[in-house]
Amino acid sequence: MRLVSSLGLCVARPTDARPLVWPAASALIGFRAVRAAVRASRASGHAQPTLVKPKAKSQKGWKIEPTAARPTWKARQPEKSQMRAALPQRQAEATGLDHSVMAALQQHIAAVKRAYFSQDAHALLAAFRIDPGTFGAIQADLNRDPNRDLSAWILGQIPVSASPTDSERFQSLVADFLAYVRDHAPLSYASVASQAPAMADWDRAYDAWALVYSRASAFFSLPDTVWFVSSLRFFASSLVTLAMAVDQRTDAVQKRKTTDAAGRLSKAAGMAGNDRSQARGSETKRAAVLMLANLSFKAYFKLNNTRLCETVLGSVENALKLNRTFAANNGQNDESGEQCYSRADRVTYRYYLGRLRLFQHNIRADSTSSLLQASTHLRWAFDNCTLRNLRNKRAILIPLVATYLILGRYPEPALLEASNLSQVYGPLTFYLKSGQAAAAMDELDRHMDWLRFRGLYLILREKLQISLWRNLARRCLALSYGPAQAASGPPTLRVDKLLSAARLAWRDPSLQPSDIEAILASLIDQGFVKGYILHSKGVLVLQKGPHMGFPPIWTVFNP
The missing domain is CATH 1.10.10.10 (Winged helix-like DNA-binding domain superfamily/Winged helix DNA-binding domain)
Structure with a gap:
């Protein structure tokens, strides 16, 4: 049976026994009626009709014939879900990895790859500086196949680009970084006060991280890698922190790990300071020299071996000289050569330089050196340290007050009270001004441990005797x-x-x-x-x- 519209459309009833419900009675008008019929058929769950062109020339118009019954949209959802679930499995078979348990690792590698090829310094730093939760997830993914060749796998994930300056050094860095994640505890657990895993082998952990740092330093030595400075800072600072923590746990006397870290950082500072590129300091490897020097100073001061700081100072002075020369040749004013560095790095550098000159009893600048007095460096660091870092300002103030006492410049009681130093320096200042020598020496002895820990006891006891006799x-x-x-x-x-x-x-x-x-x-x-x-x-x-x-x-x- 056929229903013929006024436009010559033929509507054929489905062959099955189920009735086909058509809207708007039996006269369907145009394609709008066809669309309505299809929608009504879908809503009823019946077979969907198909628009068929008539075969005979005498038969004019189009007709709608039913096709085989197909499942509805809702009925097809389980099938589509199964297809989506099977897709990761097919990808895993292609890569040789179990993708169902590799989500964290794959996301991490994807983030590193994007940051590397776009040279996005902040994104790359965020990819390497992972929190303990993410660290654990990536570690679990890696331990699914602990014998995997990470170097070969990383080369497959992050291929070497066509750039003539590119090499496999970055891929080696990522592979060794993942090897550390796979085999060791997070860096934040290295501190003695933290709840580290019971079976953590911190000696091996430091050796593994030292290898990671070496890979990072080797990559930084390539041309056009200034954008990598922020990530290098992370690897270098983590190296020093881990070395000190490991020595505190296992080798508090000889401090072998801290000694090793200081040597590695000093070498990197020399490499950065000797970059003679005729460009602004921030566009050369000299951009990293203050950061590396400060970390070297931190290690050497921990070792009580300030004599070796002079080598690092030579690298810094060379870099600053090159910065000043470039600025002068381009009509810029940079008398210190430090304008291309952050305030934080400059404050830290001046702090260590002031302490170094103080420990060397070099209160006065000698005639053969361009270095200013220890008090000048410490005062600059104190004045330029922001109020948001009150702890750092207090740390700078401790040697600064000691230097000023030797110079006969006595601090105000309000300053000592505000910085919680009045107990140490308050009575000492009073006795020093009035010439009460025995009382001043007793005050030094009373705080001997506190002052010795900061390297101030011996120099104060030696230099203040002159001021006591004079006063x-x-x-x-x-x-x-x-x-x-x-x-x-x-x-x-x-x-x-x-x-x-x-x-x-x-x-x-x-x-x-x-x-x-x-x-x-x-x-x-x-x-x-x-x-x-x-x-x-x-x-x-x-x-x-x-x-x-x-x-x-x-x-x-x-x-």
Whole structure:
């Protein structure tokens, strides 16, 4: 039976026994009616009709014939879900990996690959700096096949590009990084205070990470790898942190791992500092020299071996000189050569440089060196350290106050109170200003462990004795010098009066006049006292002027 519309369309009833429900009675008008019929058929769950062109020339128009019954959209969903689930399995068979359990690893490699080929420094750093949760997921994926050749697999995942400067060094870095993830605990567990896995072998962990750092350093030595500096910073800082943590766990005396890390970083700093490319410092490998130098200083200070810091300083000075030369040749003003470095790196560098000069007792800049005083470096670091890093500002202030005490510049009590240093430096400052020598030495001994840990005890005990004798003599002069003496001639101080005061201040009754004269002669020779000793009368004759023969101590260190 056929229903013929006014437009010549023939609608054929399906061959099965189920009735086909058509909308709008039996007269269907145009293609709009055909579409409505198809929709109604789908809604009823019946076989879907097909639009068929008539075969005979005498038969005009089109007709709709039913096709074989097909499942509805909802009925086909389980089949599509099964196809999607089977797709990873087919991919896994092609790559030789179990993709159902390799999601974290594949995502990580994909992120590394994208960052590498786009040279996205931030994305690459984020890919390498993984949190413990992601670390565990990747580790589980890798341990599904612990015997896999990671080097060959990585070359398949991240192929070497066609660039003439490209090589397999980056792929080797990624392979060794994944080998560390597979075999060792996360870096954050290296600290003694952390809850590390019971069976963690930290000696082997450091050796594995040292290999990772070596791969990173080798890749950085290639041309056009300045964009890799942020990732190199991560590998280098992790190397130092891991070395110190491992030594604290297993080798607190000889500190072999820290020594090894310091040597590796010093070598890398030399490579970065010797980049003579005629370009802005931030566009050359010199961009990494301060970062590598600071990490080297951190290791050397931990080893109490500041002598080796001079090699690193040579690399830094060479890089800064090249930066200054480039700036001058291009009409730029960069007197320090440090403008291309971040404030954080500059503050850290000045902090270590100031401490280094202080430990070397180089309070005064010598005539053959362009280095400024230790106090200048520490003060610059303190002034440029932001208030968001109060802990760092306090760390800088500790050696800065010690340097200022030697220079005769005494801190305000409010500053010491705000930085929680009044307990250490408050009484010491008071005794130093008043010349109470024995009390000052007792105060140093009371905080000896605290000061020795920071490398300040010996230099303070040595250098402050000069200030104590100078301040004691000046105070005796102030108490004994009157208006009549001021009008008569240059100020004078009797040696016997200073002797009495010295016996009380030093709590040493065995002191003799000859001892006092020898000490005064030493102070005059070093420039802390301006005058001469009149031995026949036992008198110290001082220079006339506003300072009365006692120039400010800091001027002696800055001739």
